[in-house]
Amino acid sequence: MSTDAPLMKEPDSHSNPPVDGSELIRLDQVTKRFGQNTVLDRLDFSVNSGKHVTLIGPSGSGKTTILRLLMTLTKPDEGTITVDGEKLFPAPEKQVREVRKKIGMVFQQFNLFPNMTALRNIMEAPVTVLGMPKDEAEQRARDLLDLVGLADKCDARPSQLSGGQQQRVAIARALAMRPRVLLLDEVTSALDPELVAGVLDVLRDIARTTDITMLCVTHEMNFARDISDQVLMFDSGKVIESGPPEKIFSEPEQDRTREFLSAVL
Amino acid sequence: MKWDWNAVGDFMPHFWDGVLVTLQALVLGSLISFALGLVWALLMRTPSRWVRWPVGVVTEFVRNTPLLVQLFFLFYVMPEWGLTMSALTTGVIGIGLHYSTYTMQVYRAGIEAVPAGQWEAATALNLPRLRTWQVVILPQAIRRVVPALGNYVIAMLKDTPLLMAITVLEMLGEARLFSQQHFQFTEPLTVIGVAFIVISYLASLLLRALERRLVH
Numbered sequence: 001m002s003t004d005a006p007l008m009k010e011p012d013s014h015s016n017p018p019v020d021g022s023e024l025i026r027l028d029q030v031t032k033r034f035g036q037n038t039v040l041d042r043l044d045f046s047v048n049s050g051k052h053v054t055l056i057g058p059s060g061s062g063k064t065t066i067l068r069l070l071m072t073l074t075k076p077d078e079g080t081i082t083v084d085g086e087k088l089f090p091a092p093e094k095q096v097r098e099v100r101k102k103i104g105m106v107f108q109q110f111n112l113f114p115n116m117t118a119l120r121n122i123m124e125a126p127v128t129v130l131g132m133p134k135d136e137a138e139q140r141a142r143d144l145l146d147l148v149g150l151a152d153k154c155d156a157r158p159s160q161l162s163g164g165q166q167q168r169v170a171i172a173r174a175l176a177m178r179p180r181v182l183l184l185d186e187v188t189s190a191l192d193p194e195l196v197a198g199v200l201d202v203l204r205d206i207a208r209t210t211d212i213t214m215l216c217v218t219h220e221m222n223f224a225r226d227i228s229d230q231v232l233m234f235d236s237g238k239v240i241e242s243g244p245p246e247k248i249f250s251e252p253e254q255d256r257t258r259e260f261l262s263a264v265l
Numbered sequence: 266m267k268w269d270w271n272a273v274g275d276f277m278p279h280f281w282d283g284v285l286v287t288l289q290a291l292v293l294g295s296l297i298s299f300a301l302g303l304v305w306a307l308l309m310r311t312p313s314r315w316v317r318w319p320v321g322v323v324t325e326f327v328r329n330t331p332l333l334v335q336l337f338f339l340f341y342v343m344p345e346w347g348l349t350m351s352a353l354t355t356g357v358i359g360i361g362l363h364y365s366t367y368t369m370q371v372y373r374a375g376i377e378a379v380p381a382g383q384w385e386a387a388t389a390l391n392l393p394r395l396r397t398w399q400v401v402i403l404p405q406a407i408r409r410v411v412p413a414l415g416n417y418v419i420a421m422l423k424d425t426p427l428l429m430a431i432t433v434l435e436m437l438g439e440a441r442l443f444s445q446q447h448f449q450f451t452e453p454l455t456v457i458g459v460a461f462i463v464i465s466y467l468a469s470l471l472l473r474a475l476e477r478r479l480v481h
Contacts, residue, residue, distance in 0.1 A: 073385050100391050111386035115404040124400065125390035177390060 024049040024213055025070065025181060030079030032065055032237075039065050040237040042079070049180070052207050052214040054224040054245070057234030058260060063217040067183045070215070071105045072096055084180065101129070104179030108186040110166040112158040118145060118169045119154040122176045130177070137176075144172035148202045164195030168202055175206070182206075184216040188223075196220070203227065221265055225249055233257045272452040276443050280456055283439035287464070290356055290425045290435060295418050297361025302368025306376065307398075309369070328366035333427050335359050340431040356428040364421055371413045375406035408479045415472035419465050436460060 027045040031038065039062045047053050055063040068074045069081060072088065081089040088099045112121050122141035126132040132140075145151050148168035158166050167187055174182060184203065188196045200223050207214060207227040218224055224231060224245060231248040233241040233256070241254045249265075252258050308320045327335065336359045340352065350358070379402050387397040426437035434442065440453035 071385075071389050073388060097391060100388075103389075105389040107382060107386065107389075109380075109382050111380075111382035113383065113386070113401050113405075115408070116400075125392060128393070128396050129391045173390070 021048050021050060023047075024084055025215070026082040027066070027069070028080045028082070030069065030076045030081065032062070032069065032074070032076050038237060040069075040076075043237060043239070045232075045239065047181075047213060047215060049213055050211050051229045052216070052227050053230045053232060054216045054218060054228040055232050055234055056218070056221070056224060056248075056260070061234040062237040063234050064185055067105065067185050067215065067217060070103060070181070071183060072100055101177065102180040103183065104174035104177050104181070105183040105185065106167070106170050106174050106187045108189050110158070110163070110170045110190070112166055112170055112173070114158050117155050117157060118150065118161070121158070121169060122173045125173070126176050140176060141172070144176055145169070147175075147205075148172045149198070162195060163191045164198045167191065167195075167199050171199070171202055171206070175212075179212070181213045181215060184214060184218070186217055186219065188218070188220055200226075219264060221249065221261070233260065235260075269449060269452060272447065272449045273456060275447070276440070276453045276456060279439040279443050280436070280453070280460070283434060283436035283457065284460060284464075286353065286428075286433060286438075287422075287425050287435040289353065290360060290428060290433070291418070291422050291464075291468075293357040294360035294364065294421050294425075297357065298364035298368050298417065298421070299414060301361060301365035303372050305365060305369035306372035309373065310376070324366040324369060327363060332359065332363045332424055333430060335363055336427060336431050352428070352431050352433045355431060356425075356433050360421055360424060360428075363424075364417055367417055367420075368414060371410045371417070372406065374413075375410035376402060378409055379405045411472065411476050411479060415469065415476075418468055418472065422461065422465055422468065 023046050025045075025047040027043055030040055030043045030045070032040040039060075043062070043066075045066065055066065057063055065074070069076055070083070070088070076089055079089075080087065083099050084102055086095065086099050088096060091099065112118075113124070116124065119138065119141050122144055123134070123137040126137040126140065127134055142151065142154060145154060148171055150165055150168055150172075153161060153165060153169070156165075158169070161169065171187075187203070188199055191199065200220065203214075203223070204227055206212065214227070216224070216228075228245045230242060231245045232239050233248065233252070233254065235256050241248065241252060241257050248257065249261065252261060305320055305324055308316055311317060336356060339350075339355045339359050343349070343355075383401055383405065384397070387401050392401070425435050428435050429438040429441065432438075436457040440457045443453045444450045
């Protein structure tokens, strides 16, 4: 597996400004309800460029909802969402499409397109969305498959791959769009235990060798400790505690955090 | 009653004419129903109810009135409005239109069966909506519905004798004509009965082969 990732850093059409630690994602007073249930309640939340932020907390606490809001898979009821200084919500559809190019997502259930080979899964969006020439997109797709350790699986269909391999293809597919932010939604939860390490290794590599901003929801506390700059503890739609992983995991201030950690660790 | 092989021999030239017409009606009718059904299914998914409502009413109407009535209407009433078509063309359109209102429901089920995660992945990759339909949703949906579409091909085959009512000489029409001219009913009717079984068996083999090819 190649550990240097020039793929992520070369300049491109929607050129990424240098990482300067400035604010990249911002949620202002965001409220999200599902029926009677208020999942996020006037949440303020921001992530700086290049940071690796992990969201932890009990299920139903709104972590995944934040990722889904950022990916525009669901809309907030109130509030504003800003990415890289541009409005993602509320915003006209055309602007949403532009801003969304800066965001990539990896799903719990991989969601690869089963009717396409691994290579085509990765090439599809760069060709149709970014207008990249086919041979260039294919070369990049091959490089990305190499990066995730699946150089020999170019022509495999998702059904011919293990869950771990599918998830690594999904990571490559998200990276192919050169997003500034990578959203990781419980990316190892659907995997057999022996396949988790391979996926986490790939993500660790990416975290170490690129300047991509990561926002993860995970129950893998070791992974969170390993790659995060910042851990946010969620409970009932609010951030109840945040800080560097060493602090949150070793000396949490809140009782609720202590309870949660003792339950999952 | 005696079985007369000579009658079979005499009927054969007419039989082959009838087979040809039946197959034309079946193949063209199927193609129309597959294409038009998909159009209906997609129109029913547009956000505008000014599209969905008329499409819903028309297809519901066509599905719930007899094919025979529709064939008569197309054949005898349309010319009064200045639209004259050959009997076979009318029949093909009638069968295709009628069955498109069934295939649309098959497509709808197939489209709804594509997991939400596929739409979400397409959104996450910023794929345009049209492209998402083309390369993600429809290939998966259609693959799922081939067996169900196949059942309607068999049903259409069994409805082709209705075309006799608008003067199309398909298999049954040829058999009836021959019977009336020669007063021999057993042989021609038996021959076309066997032919219906053979055609539907061959069609199901063809569809199963198609199904296997589409499995991923």
